[in-house]
Amino acid sequence: MFPYANLFEKTRIGSCELKNRFAMAPMGPLGLGDAEGGFNQRGIDYYTERAKGGTGLIITGVTFVDNEVEEHAMPSCPCSTYNPVHFVRTAREMTERIHAYGAKVFLQLSGGFGRVTIPTNLGEFPPVAPSAIPHRWLDKTCRPLTVEEIHSIVKKFGDGAYNAKRAGFDGVQIHAVHEGYLIDQFAISLFNNRTDEYGGSLENRLRFAKEIVEEIKSRCGQDFPVTLRYSPKSMMKDWRVGALPGEEFQEVGRDLDEGVEAAKLLVEYGYDALDVDVGTYDAWWWNHPPMYQEKGLYRKYAKLMKENVNVPILMAGRMDNPEMASACIADGTCDIISLGRPLLADPDYVNKLRANRYEFVRPCLSCQEGCMGRVQEYSALNCAVNPQACRERDMAYQPICRSKKVLIVGGGVAGCEAARVLAIRGHQPHLFEAGSQLGGNLIPGGTPDFKEDDHALAAWYGRELERLSVPVTLNHKVTAAEVLAGDYDAVIVATGSTPKVFSLGDDAKVHAAADVLNGKVTCGDKVTIVGGGLVGCETALWLAKQGKQVTIVEALGKLLAVNGPLCHANSEMLGALIPYNNIQVATNAKVQHFENGALTAQTPKGECKLEADDVILCVGYKEEDSLYKELEFAVPELYCLGDARKVANIMYAIWDAFEVANHL
Incomplete structure (x- = not known):
């Protein structure tokens, strides 16, 4: 029933x-x-x-x-x-x-x-x-x-x-x-x-x-x-x-x-x-x-x-x-x-x-x-995951004259969206992903319980590609030689980004946020997060809800100063949840080194030391565009999408992928 x-x-x-x-x-x-x-x-x-x-x-x-x-x-x-x-x-x-x-x-x-x-x-x-x-x-x-x-x-x-x-x-x-x-x-x-x-x-x-x-x-x-x-x-x-x-x-x-x-x-x-x-x-x-x-x-x-x-x-x-x-x-x-x-x-x-x-x-x-x-x-209403919202006629799926065989490298949101749109229009996409699952940064990003819909979106893309009969190959890192040897009409590189990391001394206890969120490493009871942007604040909130003592160290004068949510409802609530969950914050603080369980940072009031079992780096991402650069002058119809083109957010990864895939 x-x-x-x-x-x-x-x-x-x-x-x-x-x-x-x-x-x-x-x-x-x-x-x-x-x-x-x-x-x-x-x-x-x-x-x-x-x-x-x-x-x-x-x-x-x-x-x-x-x-x-x-x-x-x-x-x-x-x-x-x-x-x-x-x-x-x-x-x-x-x-x-x-x-x-x-x-x-x-x-x-x-x-x-x-x-x-x-x-x-x-x-x-x-x-x-x-x-x-x-x-x-x-x-x-x-x-x-x-x-x-x-x-x-x-x-x-x-x-x-x-x-x-x-x-x-x-x-x-x-x-x-x-x-x-x-x-x-x-x-x-x-x-x-x-x-x-x-x-x-x-x-x-x-x-x-x-x-x-x-x-x-x-x-x-x-x-x-x-x-x-x-x-x-x-x-x-x-x-x-x-x-x-x-x-x-x-x-x-x-x-x-x-x-x-x-x-x-x-x-x-x-x-x-x-x-x-x-x-x-x-x-x-x-x-x-x-x-x-x-x-x-x-x-x-x-x-x-x-x-x-x-x-x-x-x-x-x-x-x-x-x-x-x-x-x-x-x-x-x-x-x-x-x-x-x-x-x-x-x-x-x-x-x-x-x-x-x-x-x-x-x-x-x-x-x-x-x-x-x-x-x-x-002053414009749209949707991050649906580029056609409020633009149904302008962003309608474009008819094609000839079906093209398209290689997509990368199974994050940009690669998945491109494959979805290409398949709907009648092209023949084939998607390769170096990791074991689709979703890219949706996977670590969706680990906190309040981000469950990130994982839901990744799962939706998987079902859509299966429904559209898009070939997906996981655990396969594509090389330039493979691309050039293939018989492809067009190539889309959506290889994403990698976390920015740097040495602080005792690097065995210094981790990228994605590694912590993905469960590759387990943190102790006292955690210091370097970087008070969206990833840093959400990771801090997730850890604090587990009962850990969390401190955020931010080089700028306030949290969420850059790359935060556009909407005040999101940024203001997240900002209020930080002190409400007893998360300590040090702004205008530049980290120097971490050793013997203490993170040293320079502040306007001088040097300070923060006790920590582990340090998590949340200082942004950098484009992983090496494959694109290898192919740049060798493939006639070549596109770079998502974080591989420019580190941004889920919305622009999806929107840019839709735009390119809908006119390819």
């Missing part, structure tokens, strides 16, 4: 029937709108592809209703009121295509970001808020909204929802009494110091959200579904300071008691469903959970909401494990499972699961390099 049948039951949100219990969680649609506030072709293709993949309910990312009170640069996110005719025209094309697959689609309507607007998206526009409070990212004080401006935004919600209904959307989601966005800033007393009808009591602080749902229902009808993105707890210790999982702290934002009370009021006001998570931008790693958060981290909060209100509860939060998702439906934790980043990684997740082919779902790493990191830095 199919074990996940309950995930494919029909369900309802108000008057809207859904074909299954999966929703696409809303994610910022940066890069998916045009200069007139409509959806561009990328946006239309992107959402349609997830409907084609079987998802029952598509919830778009932020669509602004206002572009006057809180002005936004365009093209950025869509705006349903900026040019209504154009918005309806472009959105109608999208909703019609989505409906062809039996899916429903809700438009997420935003009242603005207020104090949490990401600076790269803010431009020259002054931040607004309920009161004169600090901006989340900038050293600025926000301008309080006037009552007239609040009324204007409320009316724009009615206009925006009316345009959405006209464009064929089946309902809307309000963004949000959640994550500390503008409407949430009104709802939370820490942010709201007003003395008028929009401040003070909980009912007054929720008045903005109440008037929004009332306006939409009056314009679109009582049977038009209006859902709400809702965070019943803020997870804030202070301004810009979030709490960690399991930490005891005094909540300064919305606590759970008020969260329950507010939820009851919001449902009473007319919201047809609550889409539940926890956190704020001040505790960003809750709303955008990195790999350091457990899977299903919102379950107990969704269950609390389910027990206190009588409307459907949607829940996301690293819910890509179908066994966990099925259990949540069965035990009443929630009614609908929302998938955000997993649908970036694999738009066909739901159909693959329905066909009992879950092992072929491409896993999300929760790295946030391609999604939130790029939204934060470049």
Whole structure:
């Protein structure tokens, strides 16, 4: 019997029937709108592809209703009121295509970001808020909204929802009494110091959200579904300071008691469903959970909401494990499972699961390099492991005129991705790997329990290459002579990188991080890690969780100064986990030598000695491109990919490999 049948039951949100219990969680649609506030072709293709993949309910990312009170640069996110005719025209094309697959689609309507607007998206526009409070990212004080401006935004919600209904959307989601966005800033007393009808009591602080749902229902009808993105707890210790999982702290934002009370009021006001998570931008790693958060981290909060209100509860939060998702439906934790980043990684997740082919779902790493990191830095939504995400038409597989025989040297992510794409297009790749398994740096990188999805990605590549009948030869180091003797039309060198190492004296106790992570060496109880980048910090956290005494020595002035995660949710959480797990840190410290169980380092305060049973070097990698250099002037069609070309990250290894393999 199919074990996940309950995930494919029909369900309802108000008057809207859904074909299954999966929703696409809303994610910022940066890069998916045009200069007139409509959806561009990328946006239309992107959402349609997830409907084609079987998802029952598509919830778009932020669509602004206002572009006057809180002005936004365009093209950025869509705006349903900026040019209504154009918005309806472009959105109608999208909703019609989505409906062809039996899916429903809700438009997420935003009242603005207020104090949490990401600076790269803010431009020259002054931040607004309920009161004169600090901006989340900038050293600025926000301008309080006037009552007239609040009324204007409320009316724009009615206009925006009316345009959405006209464009064929089946309902809307309000963004949000959640994550500390503008409407949430009104709802939370820490942010709201007003003395008028929009401040003070909980009912007054929720008045903005109440008037929004009332306006939409009056314009679109009582049977038009209006859902709400809702965070019943803020997870804030202070301004810009979030709490960690399991930490005891005094909540300064919305606590759970008020969260329950507010939820009851919001449902009473007319919201047809609550889409539940926890956190704020001040505790960003809750709303955008990195790999350091457990899977299903919102379950107990969704269950609390389910027990206190009588409307459907949607829940996301690293819910890509179908066994966990099925259990949540069965035990009443929630009614609908929302998938955000997993649908970036694999738009066909739901159909693959329905066909009992879950092992072929491409896993999300929760790295946030391609999604939130790029939204934060470049105002563009993408995916690290799926180069086609948000670029479905531009990055479609290219047809070939003649099948080529292609040698791929190296079975890391770059080599595997190149082989996968070449095989799909009809070429004949043959992959050789010097080691005993595919995955390259995914193997040591995935050793910590919080990096399990690295190993899942390596395993996925193995299954994909087997499914595509790609010949794979392991334990074979290819030589230049073999390449030249072979009858290949093209050669791809993806030989990866090697750890940078240097002598410190007692080198029997000095190890590369990969050797420790791969289990080639076992460390003692006291470990000093040289290098406070991503590898160093993650290795330190892994060892500390084993009960070891760990010290990080970093030459620069702070940890994660270079090569860290793009997304602040990842880097800030990892940075906070270091002291929380009693890991000692010495910055501005340059190591000199290690002998007699002591590592000597030079610091601004002079020389210091650190006791250590073992020293782990996490000082970066260098390109292993020797084979490429041997072949550079001997092979007509030759490519160098991944770390062999330039040491970077998983995302660029996959993206570069896709680009080359898709045009070879």
